[in-house]
Amino acid sequence: MTTLHITVDDRESLREDALQFAQDVEADDxxxxxxxxxxxxxxxxxxxxxxxPLRLELVWxxxxxxxxxxxxxxxxxxxxxxxxxxDLKQVExxxxxxxxxGGPSGxxxxxxxxxxxxxHIDYPLVDSGDADGTPASA
Numbered sequence: 001m002t003t004l005h006i007t008v009d010d011r012e013s014l015r016e017d018a019l020q021f022a023q024d025v026e027a028d029d030x031x032x033x034x035x036x037x038x039x040x041x042x043x044x045x046x047x048x049x050x051x052x053p054l055r056l057e058l059v060w061x062x063x064x065x066x067x068x069x070x071x072x073x074x075x076x077x078x079x080x081x082x083x084x085x086x087d088l089k090q091v092e093x094x095x096x097x098x099x100x101x102g103g104p105s106g107x108x109x110x111x112x113x114x115x116x117x118x119x120h121i122d123y124p125l126v127d128s129g130d131a132d133g134t135p136a137s138a
Contacts (some may be wrong), residue, residue, distance in 0.1 A: 002094065004114040005038045008047045008121040009028070012027055035112065044123055050094060055087050059096055059117075062110045069098075069107035 041047040042064045052076075061067075061076040074084035088110050092099050 002037070002114045003116045003118055006041070006047070006051070006117060006119045007038065008044050008119075008123070010042065010122070037095070038052045039096065044121065050090065052087075054106070055091055058087055059086060059091060059112055062097060062113040063114070066111075068105070068109055070110060073110050110134070 016069065041050070058077050058079075059132075062073055067073040067076055070085050070088060071081050073088070074081040077084065088097070088099060091097050096114075097110050097115075100109045100111055101102055
C-alpha cells in the first residue's frame with residue numbers, strides 16, 4: 001500500500017524539514033520511505049485552497065475507477081471537462097496524481113499512485129508563547 005501523507009504546519013517547521021532533507025541527501029542518509037510520500041502546506045488556507053472538496057472527489061474517483069482519459073474522469077464526477085482538466089493540472093502540480101500520455105486511444109490518462117491519503121493538520125488555537133506559558137501576543 002502506498003500512502004500520501006499531507007501535513008499542514010507552520011512555515012518554520014517546513015523550513016526545518018527542508019533543511020534536514022537537504023542534509024540527509026548530502027550525507028546520502030535517506031531512509032527508505034516504505035511506500036509513503038509527503039506533501040506539506042505551510043498554512044491551513046493554502047491546504048484548503050489547493051485541495052477543495054471537488055478536487056478530492058476527483059482524486060478519489062480516479063483512484064477507484066482508473067479512467068482512461070480526462071474526459072472519462074469528468075464523466076465519473078459529472079463535471080465539465082475543461083473544469084476537470086484545470087483541476088487535474090493543479091493536483092498534478094501538487095504531486096497527488098500524474099497525467100500520463102499514451103493511455104488507451106492515445107488520451108492523457110490521470111493516474112493516482114497512492115492507495116491512501118492521510119492528513120495531519122497542526123492548527124494551534126492559541127499562540128504557544130514563551131517557555132513560561134505566557135502567550136506571545138500578551
